[in-house]
Amino acid sequence: MIFFPAIDLKDGQCVRLLRGEMDQATVFNDSPGNQAKAFVDEGCEWIHVVDLNGAFEGKPVNADAVDAILSEAKVPVELGGGIRDMDTIKFWLDRGVRRVILGTIALRDPDFVVEACHQFHGQIAVGVDAKDGFVAVEGWAEVSDISALELARKFEDVGVAAIIFTDIARDGLMQGPNIETTLDLARAISTPVIASGGVSSMDDLKALRDQGVDVLEGVISGRAIYDGAINVRDAVDLLKVPGMQEAGL
Amino acid sequence: MKVAIIDYGSGNLRSVAKSFERAAVDSGLNAQIAVTGDPGEVAKADRIVLPGVGAFADCKAGLESVDGLHDALTEAVINKARPFFGICVGMQLMADVGREFGNTEGLGWIKGEVTALSPSDPGLKIPHMGWNDLRLVGEHTLFDGIKAGEHAYFVHSYQFVPTNADDVWAQVEYGGPVTAAAGRDNVFGTQFHPEKSQALGLHIIANFLKWKP
Numbered sequence: 001m002i003f004f005p006a007i008d009l010k011d012g013q014c015v016r017l018l019r020g021e022m023d024q025a026t027v028f029n030d031s032p033g034n035q036a037k038a039f040v041d042e043g044c045e046w047i048h049v050v051d052l053n054g055a056f057e058g059k060p061v062n063a064d065a066v067d068a069i070l071s072e073a074k075v076p077v078e079l080g081g082g083i084r085d086m087d088t089i090k091f092w093l094d095r096g097v098r099r100v101i102l103g104t105i106a107l108r109d110p111d112f113v114v115e116a117c118h119q120f121h122g123q124i125a126v127g128v129d130a131k132d133g134f135v136a137v138e139g140w141a142e143v144s145d146i147s148a149l150e151l152a153r154k155f156e157d158v159g160v161a162a163i164i165f166t167d168i169a170r171d172g173l174m175q176g177p178n179i180e181t182t183l184d185l186a187r188a189i190s191t192p193v194i195a196s197g198g199v200s201s202m203d204d205l206k207a208l209r210d211q212g213v214d215v216l217e218g219v220i221s222g223r224a225i226y227d228g229a230i231n232v233r234d235a236v237d238l239l240k241v242p243g244m245q246e247a248g249l
Numbered sequence: 250m251k252v253a254i255i256d257y258g259s260g261n262l263r264s265v266a267k268s269f270e271r272a273a274v275d276s277g278l279n280a281q282i283a284v285t286g287d288p289g290e291v292a293k294a295d296r297i298v299l300p301g302v303g304a305f306a307d308c309k310a311g312l313e314s315v316d317g318l319h320d321a322l323t324e325a326v327i328n329k330a331r332p333f334f335g336i337c338v339g340m341q342l343m344a345d346v347g348r349e350f351g352n353t354e355g356l357g358w359i360k361g362e363v364t365a366l367s368p369s370d371p372g373l374k375i376p377h378m379g380w381n382d383l384r385l386v387g388e389h390t391l392f393d394g395i396k397a398g399e400h401a402y403f404v405h406s407y408q409f410v411p412t413n414a415d416d417v418w419a420q421v422e423y424g425g426p427v428t429a430a431a432g433r434d435n436v437f438g439t440q441f442h443p444e445k446s447q448a449l450g451l452h453i454i455a456n457f458l459k460w461k462p
């Protein structure tokens with residue numbers, strides 16, 4: 001399994017939000033490039049980046065910060081936040097992002113995901129953010145009436161590189177991830193699933209590894225790293241499964 | 250025994266690798282399972298697995314985008330006749346031609362084409378998604394110990410229709426017959442996902458790991 005340290009960008013800085021609320025942001029590092037370098041120095045294999053302003057505005061906002069991350073990161077970077085048209089996908093991929101994460105647009109316009117997978121095969125992931133099993137959109141300000149599984153199923157045969165599943169009721173709250181819901185989704189679909197949201201300790205990671213080793217692609221964690229509860233090197237080592245070469249590296 | 254699961258950015262590589270590891274352990278086989286896009290590794294492997302999800306044209310383009318990978322496949326599978334297992338679109342790629350997003354040349358190992366599913370019952374949804382019962386056609390080593398009516402997990406909108414009916418080894422019913430497995434000589438593939446098909450899938454994978462075509 002792959003450990004994805006997260007960098008959430010707001011106004012050019014690395015922050016974490018509480019339950020997705022923009023005014024509940026804590027700044028952890030004012031240099032995203034340095035943060036990326038620190039993660040890579042600790043042995044991470046991928047970096048997960050979110051353009052938070054982008055998610056709220058529906059267009060790229062933190063391009064300079066992303067450039068700084070890309071120039072420091074010697075590992076692949078995935079990025080989400082406000083990606084709602086082909087031009088924006090191309091904008092990020094051309095800069096060197098390995099794959100982009102589609103969120104709101106995936107719910108509003110599933111055909112767009114199909115076309116994006118066709119144009120950018122293997123470089124499109126879909127973020128499914130759920131609250132009580134239902135998909136949340138618009139930077140988590142709204143909850144829809146479609147279930148997480150129903151949405152993920154729409155993209156099962158189109159070649160989506162991964163489903164990034166976040167239980168938003170848990171994100172940033174340090175209460176532990178919703179392992180059961182995450183694994184139920186991963187078992188139900190053939191698309192790789194990456195767990196996100198609420199991972200707050202090494203024990204959480206160990207639980208995800210022990211129960212999800214057969215079905216989960218990886219785990220994303222942000223706040224717990226900045227809080228010191230998770231050390232990137234230890235997390236990478238913990239999730240590495242002996243005897244198997246990981247995909248995409 | 251080295252098993253190469255080909256990484257060209259398509260399919261659930263991790264899940265496929267895990268199921269091959271599990272099948273090997275369960276059968277007491279000493280198999281080294283590697284997820285790799287390195288043509289050198291692929292050419293040297295004892296057994297080759299090609300996953301694939303998405304459109305035929307996109308998967309073929311993905312495969313061709315890795316320098317030397319197509320040649321390595323030809324070397325291992327055709328010249329050295331190593332056992333080959335294609336999964337989902339990885340199975341469809343064995344065809345001459347795919348008809349999704351225009352015509353795309355396949356690997357051409359089994360004569361036939363990949364065409365859109367068109368169930369006779371308009372109530373049947375596309376994609377064909379979920380569990381369906383296998384109808385075995387003939388006797389293939391990879392289905393040793395599998396009974397007709399066991400079910401496998403499908404997600405697809407297109408199917409491989411081999412020109413020669415003898416190349417079809419299993420079908421399912423979905424508003425008409427749908428190819429569930431195709432093979433010839435040392436190449437074999439399933440439209441369903443063995444890595445998601447629980448005991449049935451592990452059984453077929455174990456048969457593949459022991460297969461001496």
